[in-house]
Amino acid sequence: MTSGAGGGADGAAPGADGRADDAGAGGLSARDTAVLAVERRSWPSAGPKERYIRERLGLSPTRYYQLLNALLDDVRALEHDPVTVNRLRRVRAARRTRR
Incomplete structure (x- = not known):
């Protein structure tokens, strides 16, 4: 699947919970939507x-994948990009099954 991820860094500073403060589409932060765009x-x-x-x-790959994993369990991410989230959920489930 190819799609232009567009834009660059969201520039939002994370809040106390580690998520960017500005909420965008469907309640997701700009950083969350950028993470999903990278995965598309x-x-x-x-x-x-x-x-x-x-x-x-502006993230280490380790932190990026931590955020991505949390996003896969977030209903807002599923509503925002169901194709990408469902694909990544299947990949994650397959990896867990192999372990």
Whole structure:
């Protein structure tokens, strides 16, 4: 699946709960929607994706994947981008099954 992720870093400072303070589409922060946009894109390998995460989102890859994992359990993320969230939920479930 390819889709332009658009924009760059959201520039929002995280709140006390670690989420960006400004709520956007469907109650998701700009950072949350940016994370989902990264996952919508097709990446040739992990290197360019990790570089994008560091440079554009200002996150370490570890923190990015922590946020992504939490987003997969957030109903607002499912409402915002059901195709991406459901695909990632299936991938996560398959990985858990293999363990």
